[in-house]
Amino acid sequence: MKHQTGKVRPVIRPRWRGDDAQESALAAIAAKFEESRKAEDAGWAAVRQARELGVPDTVICQRADISRTTLQRKLGHRPDADEASE
Numbered sequence: 001m002k003h004q005t006g007k008v009r010p011v012i013r014p015r016w017r018g019d020d021a022q023e024s025a026l027a028a029i030a031a032k033f034e035e036s037r038k039a040e041d042a043g044w045a046a047v048r049q050a051r052e053l054g055v056p057d058t059v060i061c062q063r064a065d066i067s068r069t070t071l072q073r074k075l076g077h078r079p080d081a082d083e084a085s086e
Contacts, residue, residue: 044074
């Protein structure tokens with residue numbers, strides 16, 4: 001909406017406030033996503049440990065059902081001598 005001066009007036013949006021049921025639903029969503037992040041962090045820690053034990057990236061990816069691209073983006077590239085023989 002333009003003001004008489006020709007400038008666009010900023011629209012101040014009212015702050016949203018949910019009722020108790022909506023706030024409860026939002027709290028449940030936040031808790032689930034936090035739980036999911038913790039589980040993902042634990043999964044990547046297990047992948048790091050498997051790498052340190054010498055498990056080839058291709059085997060880790062196959063068992064965890066993740067792509068090598070995803071693994072390398074998350075943890076970096078690691079050439080494996082065993083992968084050349086697979």
